[in-house]
Amino acid sequence: MKFIKYLMCALCGLVWSNPAYADQCLSLVKLSKIVSSSLVSEAEFTSDVKGFCESYSRNQSGTATNGIDLGYDDFSFGGKSASSHANSLARSLCKSSDTREIKENVYQSYIEKIAPGAFEAYQTCATHSARDFSVSIGESTSTFVPIAVRFSPGRQRGTYASISLEASPDVTCNNNEDTIEENGTLLFSCSRPDDSRRSTISVVNTASSEANSTWSIPWTAYRNGVPVNLVSEYTEAIAEARSLKHSLANAVIPFKTAVCPDGFTPYRPAYGRFIRGLDLEGQTDPNRIIGTLQDDQFKKHHHKLEDTGQAEHSKSGYDRRQRVGHGNTDKPAAVKTTIVGGDETRPKNVALLYCEME
Template sequence: MLGWLMAVPLASAIAQSDCSTVIALSKLSQTTVEDRKSVEAASAAFCDEYSKSVQSGKAMSASASYKFLAASYGSSSVSAEQVASRYCSMSASFSRREDAYRQYVETIAPDAYKAYESCLAMQNNSVNMAVSALTPKTFQMVVGFAPKDENAKATLGVSGSPGVSCKWGGAGIGMGKVFTAAGTDTLMCVRDDSRTAEFVTVVKTSGVGSTMTVPWGAMDESGYALDALGKLQAQVQELQAELAQQRQQASTLAASLAAVKAEGSQATAAVNARFGKIAPTVLCSGDGWFPRPAAPTCPSGSASSGEFTHSAPGGKAGFGGNCRVCISTN
C-alpha cells in the first residue's frame, strides 16, 4: 500500500538532451522526466476528460492522459480529483492550468522548476546544458556553446555549496571555461556526502550574463532520495501510531464488553435463582350456575396474581366456576 511513496535510484544515465534533465538532480521518485510539450498535451486531454465526467456525473476511466499525469505522483492509486486539483483550473470548464508544467516539475522534484527556467534562459543566451550521468555522489553535465554571432565568446564559471567540487573536462577543480567558438565540454561535479543536500551554480559572465543554480538532492548510498524516504518513514510511523491507538481502543472495548457480559450473567443468575423459588398454586371454586361461585382466597403466606373463569366440561352455558392463581416463595 505504501510502495508508491518509495524513491528509486537516480544513478542511471540521463537520456534526455535538454533542460528537463536538470530536474533529475532533485527528483524524488521513479518518474521519467517528461518535456513541457508532452506534459501540457496530457494535461489538456485529461482536463477535458475530467470536465466531461463532472458534467455527466460519471466516473473517469483510467485513460492514457490520467496515467501519464498520475505517474508524477509516484502512485498508481492517485484519484482523478487529486490530478485535477494540480493540473486543471477551478473554473467550470476545468481547462488546463497555464502553469501545468511547473506543477508537474514541483511534484517530482521540489524547487527544480527555477533551475529549469534558468536553463532555458541559458539556452536563449547560446549556452546549452544537459545532465548526462548521475550517481549519489557525482554528476556530469554536457555544456555546449552555440553562438548566434560567429565572433562571440562565452566565459563560464561554476561554484557550489561547501560539500561540492566541480571541474571542466581536464581542467583543474574550480576553474572557469572559455568558449572562443562553438563547441562542448563536460562539467563534472562530486560531493563528499550524498546524504546532504547540495547545489551547483553555473554563471555566464561574458556578454549577456545569466545564472543557473541547480539543487542536488540528498540521497543514500543506493541513490534513493532521502526526502522521499523521510516522508515514507514518517507516514509509516504515523500509521504505526494509529494502529497502536486502534489496538488500545479495541482492547478497551473488549474489556468493556467482557464486563457487561459478566454483569449480565450475574443478573440472569440472580433472576433465575429468584424465580426458581417461586411456587404458583391454582385454587378453583366448585361449579355452579350463573353467577358462578367466587374463587377461593389465597392462603396465608401467598399472594394472588389474578383470576380466571372456567366452564365445566360438558356443562350447559353459564355453568362453571372461578379460579385464582396464588404465588408463594419457598
C-alpha cells in the same frame, strides 16, 4: 587517461543535433530526483493534462469516467471507480472557470514533485537554450556528475563566453572557470565524498549581464544508494511533531530554566509546591481531582513529655493539672514546648520551573 575516457563516455549522450534544446534541460532535473518517476517534456506533459481536462469536462458529473486517464505517478488516475480521484485531480490541474483548460504552472508542479527545487534551473536552461546556451548533465552517480555547456550565439560571429562553476563546500569540480568559443562545448565534472547530504552546483555565465544567467542545480542526498525523499521526510517530521504536541497537550514539564521555553507557559499552581501523583486507586490520597490544590498538614499524633508527677497524659494531648489550695480540686494549666525548626516543614528538594504546553 582512464578518467578522461570515463568522462567522455558519460558525456557522449550530450551532443546536440538540433537547436531544440529544452528537452536536454531535463537532465538538470534528473540530478535532483527523489522518486523513480520518469521525466517527460513540458510539451508532452501539457498535452496529456490537456486531454485529461477535456475528458473530465465531458464527464463532469463524476459518474461516467470512461476515457479519463492520466498516468503520472503523483498525478495518476484511471478506472471507472475512481471518480473522487478524478475530481481531486481536476481541482489541481484544470481551471475552475473552464475545466477543459489546464491551470498555469502545472508542469512546474509536476517537476517539483519529482525533484524539489529543480524547476528554476530547468526554466533558466530552457530560456537560454532557445538563444545561446544549453547546459546538460551526463550519466551521473550519487558522487559524480559530468556537465556539458554549449554556446551557440547564432548569427553573432566571433563571440565567446565565460563560464564558471560554483558549488556547495562539499563538492569539488575539476575546472571552476573557462572560456567557450561560439558553437563550442565545455566539459566539466564534479564530485563529492559524502552523498548523504544535499548539495548544489551552479553554472554561471559570467559574461552575461542578465539576472537569470545562473543555473542552480540541486544535487539530492542519498541513503544506501537511494535518493532521499526530502519532502516526504519533512512531511513525516512535521506529522510526528504535531502528534507529539497533541500528546503533550495537557503535559506539565519541569525545566531547569527561569523562563519557560517557546510553546510553554508557567504552570502557576505548582509555584512553591511539590507535585503529588494522582492516586487512581484511592488508597493513599483518595477523592482527589486532577489539578486540585492541597494545603499543608500534619498527620494526627501524640507528644510524650516528662513531668514531676503533677502531669497527666490524655488521648487528646498533654494536660497538666495544678493543685489549688489544700483540697483535691485540680485546675488545668497551659504548657508549651520549646520552639525548634524553621518557617515550614519540607523534605530536601530542588527548585525547577514547571511549565505547561500552550
